[in-house]
Amino acid sequence: MAQEEKIVIQGPAGVLEARHQPAQQQRLGLLMCHPHPLFHGTMDNKVVTTVTRTAAGLGLPTLRFNFRGVGSSDGTHDHGVGEQDDVLAALNYCYETLGWQAVILAGFSFGAGMACLASCRQPQGIAALLLLAPAVHHFDAPNQLPYEFETYVYMGDDDEVVPFDEVESWAGLVVPTPHFQVFEQGGHFFHGRLTDLKASLMDDLSPILSAHGVL
Template sequence: MSALFFPVRTSDLSGTSKLAWRFFLPGSTSKGQNIRLECWLCWQFHVYDAIHAAAVTEKPMSRPGEEQVVIEGPAGPIEAVVTTGDRAGLVAIICHPNPVQGGTMQNKVVHTLMRTARDMGASTLRFNFRGVGRSAGEYDYGVGEVQDCLAVIAWARAELQMDQLWLMGFSFGGYVAAAAASELPAWPERLVLVAPSVEKQRFGDLKPLGGAAIVMMGEADDVVAPQSVYEAFADEADSTVVRFADTGHFFHGQLVPLKTAVEEALS
């Protein structure tokens, strides 16, 4: 009896799309009752070739209009990517999810935030926290990462002539963005937090926030408890929480609605 193979998709905790090859024996009552073999392959930086059974590693992507830069940070060089917009002085800086769980500036939600700001004419800057990619240092539980973000903001003011800041972050990066905003002399023009980590990081220490925040939250999030986010912002009168029905942490199938909501928040 021959085994039949079929591909399925899933994601790890970083939001990285992965390809799983499963097999089953014909004649069983359902696929769920079949013996399954799952071979997890990194899909963000590798492409699985089923014919030759080989994984091909790709170099970091350089898209038209993007410039890779190195910013001096408190733990050493910080790897970053900049796009230049036509609205002088307006820069969107985006913080990525937890490095321990594979979060990088290549995350798809981070890309969605970047593309939203870019399409609205802002220059954009996304970067890897310490110990991620080509950034020096090691994970610092959100403490050093806030200092990384502040260093990036200072660099943008000096090198990009930034005088208006849209600060955004996803998950762990949402906490970092809010914490960095709290240390700035002036609150960002916009602070957008997507599924911010309010439990694992000491978000309560930031309250009350020094200004308005716009929060994007999936009602089916299985990484950050939605109720904990609702409670964290219930007494923040200037902040708004936008809820997405039937949406998980990584906004699978909901990136277009997310982009639309962020556009409205930035307008």
């Protein structure tokens, strides 16, 4: 497996610090968004790296990045407005610079919200949307998701940061209905459950990879 490389992405507020792990194939890759910048969220969060390493282990190229104002990324925190544009800039980098034909877009907590909203603005080319503990109480969660791809929600029922009931309610009302994986006694950061999360991701990603000729 190739090593991750440090790169920068030109974003709307300046450059975005990022890590790209190449793979032999470029038909499908995974882009991962990190949790809330004001609560120490960065692209080095262990849930973020668990997702990218799982994807890389399946033969996918991956990209993770720091939102504006985080780490070495330019700009300042924009309360979920400009951060959506950061996701779109990263998506465009995947297509135009890395040459990916399709992207599995993923996010954790705040990052899940930004990924969700960005996918609604630009659904073309997205192969699947993975939302881990989406902070639906912190962003204007849509009533409708794009029909171009399937959405997967991963949630611990003992989440101490994002109210489980609110995510469960949203997942039950939004259309089309997302896949909803509940981790019993799982907390927000999936402490002690990262192995289970990895297994669930592998199960869900395998048919997506097959559909794109990766497996």
